Amino acid sequence: MTQKKIEKIKTDYLNGMTYKALFKKYNITLSDLKKIIHKYKLTRDKREILKGNQNAKNNKGGQGQPNNKNAVVTGEYENIYDDVLTEEEQDLYNNYKISDDDIDNLLIKEYIAEYKLLTIRERRMLKRIKTLEEKDKDMTIGAIRKKNISGSSGTTETITEAEPTLKTIQRIEDGLTRVQDTKRKSRENMIKLGFSKKTLELKEKQIDNECW
Numbered sequence: 281m282t283q284k285k286i287e288k289i290k291t292d293y294l295n296g297m298t299y300k301a302l303f304k305k306y307n308i309t310l311s312d313l314k315k316i317i318h319k320y321k322l323t324r325d326k327r328e329i330l331k332g333n334q335n336a337k338n339n340k341g342g343q344g345q346p347n348n349k350n351a352v353v354t355g356e357y358e359n360i361y362d363d364v365l366t367e368e369e370q371d372l373y374n375n376y377k378i379s380d381d382d383i384d385n386l387l388i389k390e391y392i393a394e395y396k397l398l399t400i401r402e403r404r405m406l407k408r409i410k411t412l413e414e415k416d417k418d419m420t421i422g423a424i425r426k427k428n429i430s431g432s433s434g435t436t437e438t439i440t441e442a443e444p445t446l447k448t449i450q451r452i453e454d455g456l457t458r459v460q461d462t463k464r465k466s467r468e469n470m471i472k473l474g475f476s477k478k479t480l481e482l483k484e485k486q487i488d489n490e491c492w
Contacts, residue, residue, distance in 0.1 A: 299472070300473055391480075412445055423440075424439070
């Protein structure tokens with residue numbers, strides 16, 4: 281993705297353009313948008329999102345120097361301009377369309393993939409907690425490592441690091457809370473994008489039956 285395109289996406293996002301509109305206008309995925317938001321630490325007023333702000337419509341975004349090729353090495357970050365496209369590239373650019381159904385399918389697939397991974401992680405963490413509780417030990421080994429003995433040639437000693445089992449369980453539970461919070465936020469984002477709770481509940485139930 282070119283920097284020029286990223287600047288336009290940033291401008292439209294900050295001006296309140298909805299996720300769905302951004303996906304359609306720039307032919308990007310939810311994952312692409314998340315990366316941009318995270319990388320540039322973008323934030324915006326929720327009131328702008330809720331009212332479907334249209335201030336960014338046709339906004340040209342940031343502009344660099346015309347035909348600047350300083351960053352071109354492999355072509356990965358090359359800025360693309362309409363006046364240098366071949367006839368074949370112009371035809372592809374002008375005629376490539378993505379429908380609302382295509383966008384919806386992509387979003388649902390991304391949501392399902394994310395939900396599956398989080399559910400598997402959640403399950404593993406719960407099993408880890410159960411295993412620790414069943415062992416009923418005061419201390420739990422956290423790591424075993426080798427350390428060179430000072431003053432000796434090539435001689436090492438084994439160091440075992442342990443911590444109270446209750447503390448280990450607490451750390452896992454804290455992580456589990458963050459995983460579950462991520463699942464909740466992911467769901468809220470999908471609902472904001474227009475997907476019904478019933479649709480998401482059905483998908484989630486199917487995934488839970490597979491994972492659990």
